[in-house]
Amino acid sequence: MTAPLLDVRNLTVTFAGARSTVTAVNDVSFHIAPGETLGLVGESGSGKSVTAFAILRLLQAPGRVSAGQIFFEGRDLLTLPEREMRQVRGARISLIFQEPMTALNPVMRVGDQIGEALTVHGMASRAEAQRRAVELLEAVHIPNAGERVRDYPHQLSGGMRQRVMIAIALACRPALIIADEPTTALDVTIQAQVLDLLRELRTAFNLALLLITHDFGVIAEMADRVAVMYKGSLVEQGAVRQILRAPAHEYTRSLLAAVPGTTQDRGGQAPSPR
Amino acid sequence: MTPILDVRGLVKHFVRRRGLFQPPSVVKAVDDVSFAIHEGEMFGLVGESGSGKSTTGRCILRLIEPTAGEVLFRGENVLAFSRERMRLARRDMQIVFQDPYSSLNPRMRAGDIVEEPLIIHSLGARPERRQRVAELFEMVGLEPDHLQRYPHEFSGGQRQRIGIARALALSPALIIADEAVSALDVSIQAQVVRLMLELRERLKLTYLFIAHDLRLVEHICSRVAVMYLGRIVEMGETGALFTAPAHPYTRALLSAVPALDPDAPRDRIVLDPSSFNPDAPLRPVGASHFAAV
Numbered sequence: 001m002t003a004p005l006l007d008v009r010n011l012t013v014t015f016a017g018a019r020s021t022v023t024a025v026n027d028v029s030f031h032i033a034p035g036e037t038l039g040l041v042g043e044s045g046s047g048k049s050v051t052a053f054a055i056l057r058l059l060q061a062p063g064r065v066s067a068g069q070i071f072f073e074g075r076d077l078l079t080l081p082e083r084e085m086r087q088v089r090g091a092r093i094s095l096i097f098q099e100p101m102t103a104l105n106p107v108m109r110v111g112d113q114i115g116e117a118l119t120v121h122g123m124a125s126r127a128e129a130q131r132r133a134v135e136l137l138e139a140v141h142i143p144n145a146g147e148r149v150r151d152y153p154h155q156l157s158g159g160m161r162q163r164v165m166i167a168i169a170l171a172c173r174p175a176l177i178i179a180d181e182p183t184t185a186l187d188v189t190i191q192a193q194v195l196d197l198l199r200e201l202r203t204a205f206n207l208a209l210l211l212i213t214h215d216f217g218v219i220a221e222m223a224d225r226v227a228v229m230y231k232g233s234l235v236e237q238g239a240v241r242q243i244l245r246a247p248a249h250e251y252t253r254s255l256l257a258a259v260p261g262t263t264q265d266r267g268g269q270a271p272s273p274r
Numbered sequence: 275m276t277p278i279l280d281v282r283g284l285v286k287h288f289v290r291r292r293g294l295f296q297p298p299s300v301v302k303a304v305d306d307v308s309f310a311i312h313e314g315e316m317f318g319l320v321g322e323s324g325s326g327k328s329t330t331g332r333c334i335l336r337l338i339e340p341t342a343g344e345v346l347f348r349g350e351n352v353l354a355f356s357r358e359r360m361r362l363a364r365r366d367m368q369i370v371f372q373d374p375y376s377s378l379n380p381r382m383r384a385g386d387i388v389e390e391p392l393i394i395h396s397l398g399a400r401p402e403r404r405q406r407v408a409e410l411f412e413m414v415g416l417e418p419d420h421l422q423r424y425p426h427e428f429s430g431g432q433r434q435r436i437g438i439a440r441a442l443a444l445s446p447a448l449i450i451a452d453e454a455v456s457a458l459d460v461s462i463q464a465q466v467v468r469l470m471l472e473l474r475e476r477l478k479l480t481y482l483f484i485a486h487d488l489r490l491v492e493h494i495c496s497r498v499a500v501m502y503l504g505r506i507v508e509m510g511e512t513g514a515l516f517t518a519p520a521h522p523y524t525r526a527l528l529s530a531v532p533a534l535d536p537d538a539p540r541d542r543i544v545l546d547p548s549s550f551n552p553d554a555p556l557r558p559v560g561a562s563h564f565a566a567v
Contacts, residue, residue: 217534
């Protein structure tokens with residue numbers, strides 16, 4: 001087995017309130033090998049996105065990592081000086097959000113936004129960045145990339161915007177992309193195209209993917225392994241076939257049973273809300 | 275048997291002025307849509323964003339005034355109704371919206387939200403209304419002590435139960451559920467769907483279930499219509515339509531739904547718009563199965 005690219009050990013994230021402290025992520029451990037896709041599933045509030053933000057050290061106060069280690073390419077990200085962390089964030093690990101319209105700058109041409117990812121990290125001059133932006137738009141299959149670089153986000157459809165987001169994420173040739181519900185806001189036919197694109201790029205660039213989703217269909221299509229989160233804890237992790245076909249934990253079973261079409265009972269068996 | 279709802283040739287065009295010297299642009303949001311729903315049926319209307327499915331639902335209730343067509347509810351054309359007559363008709367036809375966060379008045383208590391339709395329609399004195407609200411809360415699985423709470427104190431699933439209780443207050447016959455469970459987590463979605471199915475049995479309700487989630491529609495609807503660019507391109511019994519889709523768009527749409535099996539073959543069908551005539555009328559392609567091919 002190769003050394004993991006990302007190795008999260010006993011991660012705990014707490015949010016201190018005036019009267020009580022909430023543990024949003026509780027003693028979570030998982031790892032991702034180079035080129036591997038780990039699906040992180042769970043429902044709203046289970047701690048999936050907080051985990052992603054903790055890895056990138058983007059937690060906002062009062063949220064903080066109160067315990068654990070996050071090894072990436074052999075270094076513990078939690079002890080890196082902020083200056084070095086900036087060279088990891090967006091360059092070695094990049095992030096794709098659910099909502100491309102809010103994640104893109106509405107008053108900046110898409111080519112400049114892609115180029116910015118390169119110039120900020122000192123990986124290209126401005127002129128070079130523009131040329132690379134066109135290549136990246138071509139890599140994510142945007143037609144007429146040479147003209148589209150001058151478009152503003154509002155001139156693009158939802159699926160195209162998500163492709164631009166992916167182009168930005170790819171710009172610095174990262175080893176890991178964290179994709180937080182990357183297709184949730186998209187129509188199913190557009191989702192299919194974006195998933196196909198991610199699969200293609202994953203192979204082409206040997207990308208590891210931390211895919212955060214609540215959709216088991218997306219998991220089945222994309223993930224090598226799956227980790228299931230519930231109320232801040234990982235309740236189960238394993239190979240995708242094992243989790244989908246023979247889930248060991250009661251919560252995973254009930255979550256899968258709630259997916260329409262997976263049970264004889266009309267409407268599905270829902271897990272208890274408590 | 276007369277269908278409870280019979281939509282005939284429904285059209286909604288949105289006209290947008292583009293400037294002094296340019297002709298206005300016309301968006302054909304709903305373009306000659308016809309379908310009928312029978313009493314007690316759960317009829318699915320599916321499509322992607324911009325297909326016109328929500329506009330169709332709103333035109334039926336005249337929340338948006340259609341451009342042309344007929345909407346027969348129990349044989350009467352509601353589009354010809356006066357304001358007052360339409361107000362009465364809405365007792366029988368109610369809508370549940372997608373977003374339980376923006377569709378409930380944040381300054382009203384849950385009990386008052388559910389009582390409001392009874393007040394508007396002058397049904398019963400206050401004690402009777404409160405009695406009815408208590409019944410409705412029980413019916414949708416909310417607790418009596420929830421009556422005094424404000425919407426922000428509820429979870430998404432509970433809010434959608436409040437929306438359902440409010441829709442049921444006037445004892446309607448038809449519920450238009452417009453993406454009513456789309457914003458909910460899958461486990462909560464399953465609970466709310468189960469509630470809707472239970473209520474259908476108990477109150478003899480008919481549903482127009484508008485959704486983009488094909489797996490969910492396949493699971494709960496008896497018949498389904500597929501909308502694409504303002505038109506119904508295919509309609510039929512759910513089983514037949516999902517196993518043997520006849521229209522190229524339906525095939526592309528179904529092939530895009532991720533399979534829950536990691537080893538399922540991924541035979542994506544990409545829609546080729548030139549492969550069909552967009553103006554073709556629906557014609558029979560099987561028993562109770564129609565497609566615009």
